[in-house]
Amino acid sequence: MTHPASEPNPPAGGTGNAQAATGITGAAATHADGTTNTVEPILATAGVSKTFPGVKALQRVDFRLFPGEIHTLMGQNGAGKSTLINVLTGVVAPDAGTIRLGGEVVAFASPQEAEAAGVRTLYQEVNLCPNLSVAENIFAGRQPRRFGAIDWPDIKRRAQAALARLDVTLDVTRSLDAYPIAVQQMVAIARALSVDARVLILDEPTSSLDDGEVSQLFKILRHLKQSGIAILFVTHFIEQTYAISDRITVMRNGEREGEYLARDLPADQLVSKMVGHERMSARLREAAHEGHDTHEKQVAQTVQPFIELRGVGRRGTMQPIDLDVQPGQILGLAGLLGSGRTETARLLFGADRADSGTILVEGRPVRLRSPRDAVRHGIGYCAEDRKKEGIVAELSIRENILLALQARRGWWRKINRQRARELADLWIERLGIKAADAEQPIGLLSGGNQQKALLARWLATDPKLLILDEPTRGIDVAAKFDIMDRLLALCASGLSILFISSEISEVLRVSHRVAVLRDRRKIAEVAGKASNEDNIYRLIAGSGE
Numbered sequence: 001m002t003h004p005a006s007e008p009n010p011p012a013g014g015t016g017n018a019q020a021a022t023g024i025t026g027a028a029a030t031h032a033d034g035t036t037n038t039v040e041p042i043l044a045t046a047g048v049s050k051t052f053p054g055v056k057a058l059q060r061v062d063f064r065l066f067p068g069e070i071h072t073l074m075g076q077n078g079a080g081k082s083t084l085i086n087v088l089t090g091v092v093a094p095d096a097g098t099i100r101l102g103g104e105v106v107a108f109a110s111p112q113e114a115e116a117a118g119v120r121t122l123y124q125e126v127n128l129c130p131n132l133s134v135a136e137n138i139f140a141g142r143q144p145r146r147f148g149a150i151d152w153p154d155i156k157r158r159a160q161a162a163l164a165r166l167d168v169t170l171d172v173t174r175s176l177d178a179y180p181i182a183v184q185q186m187v188a189i190a191r192a193l194s195v196d197a198r199v200l201i202l203d204e205p206t207s208s209l210d211d212g213e214v215s216q217l218f219k220i221l222r223h224l225k226q227s228g229i230a231i232l233f234v235t236h237f238i239e240q241t242y243a244i245s246d247r248i249t250v251m252r253n254g255e256r257e258g259e260y261l262a263r264d265l266p267a268d269q270l271v272s273k274m275v276g277h278e279r280m281s282a283r284l285r286e287a288a289h290e291g292h293d294t295h296e297k298q299v300a301q302t303v304q305p306f307i308e309l310r311g312v313g314r315r316g317t318m319q320p321i322d323l324d325v326q327p328g329q330i331l332g333l334a335g336l337l338g339s340g341r342t343e344t345a346r347l348l349f350g351a352d353r354a355d356s357g358t359i360l361v362e363g364r365p366v367r368l369r370s371p372r373d374a375v376r377h378g379i380g381y382c383a384e385d386r387k388k389e390g391i392v393a394e395l396s397i398r399e400n401i402l403l404a405l406q407a408r409r410g411w412w413r414k415i416n417r418q419r420a421r422e423l424a425d426l427w428i429e430r431l432g433i434k435a436a437d438a439e440q441p442i443g444l445l446s447g448g449n450q451q452k453a454l455l456a457r458w459l460a461t462d463p464k465l466l467i468l469d470e471p472t473r474g475i476d477v478a479a480k481f482d483i484m485d486r487l488l489a490l491c492a493s494g495l496s497i498l499f500i501s502s503e504i505s506e507v508l509r510v511s512h513r514v515a516v517l518r519d520r521r522k523i524a525e526v527a528g529k530a531s532n533e534d535n536i537y538r539l540i541a542g543s544g545e
Contacts, residue, residue: 040103042067042230043088043119043199048097050083057083059254060097065199070221070231072241072262075251076274076337076502081234084251085201088232089121090114102198118198122188122205130177130184135159137176138191162190166220181316182213189220193229200224201232204338206240218244236338237519238267238541252276268541271336275504275537303327304363306465306496307348307379312357318343319521320356325465330487330497332511334504334536339517341500342384345467348498349381350374375408380458382451384469384500390454393443397435398424400442401456408461427456431486451483465496472506484510504533516540 041064050058058080065071073081086092088099090108099106101117108114111121128137136143138159143150159172168186176184185205192200202221206214221231221244235241241248241262248265250257250273257273265273305324313320318340325331333341346352348359350368358365361377368374371381383389391400401424406415415423424438431452435445442453451471458466472483487510491497501507507514514531516524516539524539 039066041065041100042102043232044100045084045088045094046098046100048084048087048094048099050087050092050094056254058087058094061251061254061256063249063256064259065230065232066247067198067230068225068228069246070225070233070244071247071249072233072235072245073249073251074235074241074270074274075257078253079251079274080254081251082203083254085121085203085232085234088114089119089201118196119201120192120197120199121201121203122185122192123203128176128184128188128191130175132176133173134163134170134176134179134187135172137187138162138172140191159190162193163187165193166190167223168220180213182216185217186220189224193224197229199230199232201234203234204236205233206235206237214240236336238270238336239519241270242267250274266541268538271537271541274336275502305360306362308360309348310358310360312347312354312359314343314347314352314355317352317520318347321522323515323522325496325498327464327496328491328494329512330491330499330510332507332514333498333500333517334507334514335517335540337502338520339540340520340522341517342469343520344517345381345469345498345500348374348465348467349379351381372407375404375461378462378464379467380404380461380463380465381467382454382458382469382471391442391450394441396439397428397433397442397445397453398438400453401427401438401460404457405460423460424456427460431456431459432482448483452486455483455486459490463495465498466490467498467500469500470502471499472501472503504536508533508536518542 044062044064046062048058048061048063049056061080061084063084073084075081083092087094090110090113093107093109099108101119106117108117108119114121129140132140135155139155144154144158145151146154156172160169163170163172163186166186166189168183168190170179170183176187179187189200205217218240221233225231225246233244245262247259248262248270249259250270252274253276257276303326305326307325309321309323311320311322312318321340321344323331323344333344335341343352347354348368350370350373353369359368360366366373366377368377368379374381387393392403395403398420402415402420405423409415421438427433428435428438433445433449433452433456435449442450445453455466455468455471468487471487484506487497487499491510497510499507499510508531511531513525513527514536515522516526516536518540523542526535526539
């Protein structure tokens, strides 16, 4: 009998599909002789909803996972994937709906209850004890005993057997931290299986693995699938999704967009369903064409890039990439979450150290070992998370604007208060920051004005390259247009800008060239007529030109 992923007519999303709407009906499995029977899901939800203050994280979500399949959960950031996993594993309780495990309604009060029932979760960060041995980690909290004492020989023997089930052989008496992350993940899986897991949930397990380690993990997952274990796999990597998945559920804005057999869902359709992208507005399209026309005039001139990356990468984070940003131009980075956009920005700013390749600034090789090195070379960086990595909410607008400049000068060369006030007032006026006074706490400003203040922070340092990671996230439409128009004006004055946004229309709106990333590597660079949404989405999906 084939597993449920081979069913001839799977539910394919849409509220009109009655079978998909229930989320708990069986799947038609076909035998070699042509007869069929019904296989029930091992884990299923029906109408599950969860609301946090101001956020509808899940809305009437139906989901089903069958024995002996690898089912991948796909969606953009904020789509509801993590919340669904937390509901399934007892981290949070749903506000409405039901969960069934093996056909029985369950309501896990904690992750421990879920684990006891056979639902195990492995997160992106390996949640083990690195100072203990491999064997101790596999049997932590449930060590076999003999005559009242821990039976160490038995632990060693059983740990070796648990790893052998995964076709892994290693010294289980060595400390866990003596092994690389990939091996630690195998140990975590062995621990999960040693307690008779029926469902294995893997949340971004490949984010820190190289290609060889990913292949080894996938080999093990296929082996586990054949043994009947149901595997829920969460990833942002499209190529990995199609390499391992039997079935795909797409989440968007807290709702289940649909459930599909991987073989029946082309990559470009998957991308479209994840992002639900709309066509550019007339204003955006007109502005994009203006930008492309400007670029076509500029490419006739030979301009030395301000910064060049040649084979720059970081193991487990970003594949080697070639990239350059020219003076007076905006280079956009386009790609889905997990494609390597932020990782590239962090390498450029020295927040992460590259372990391969060469970085050149104005034609000279440099080493960016820290953000301080980057700032010294004229590079500024507005991070993606404005509240956590950007503003200091308790400080004034003036103090926030002058923060980077003061750090570059050193705390022993303090900017006097009058000069600080003049600089703050200057940038408040130039960027149109709406505030009663420069001494107002920045935390009281709107999101758009906070973002402008962060731009002012780096512009006050007179940078040559400004890296902007999601600079318009969480702000209203009017503020978005205002910020992007100001970026174009800054670029016209000679500033180099690296612009990152999950909204392709925004990238096209301001960029002279667009580098397209997928699965932590650069796959294309487009300009002119090739810079259109359709082509970029095809490139992201692996079918563009």
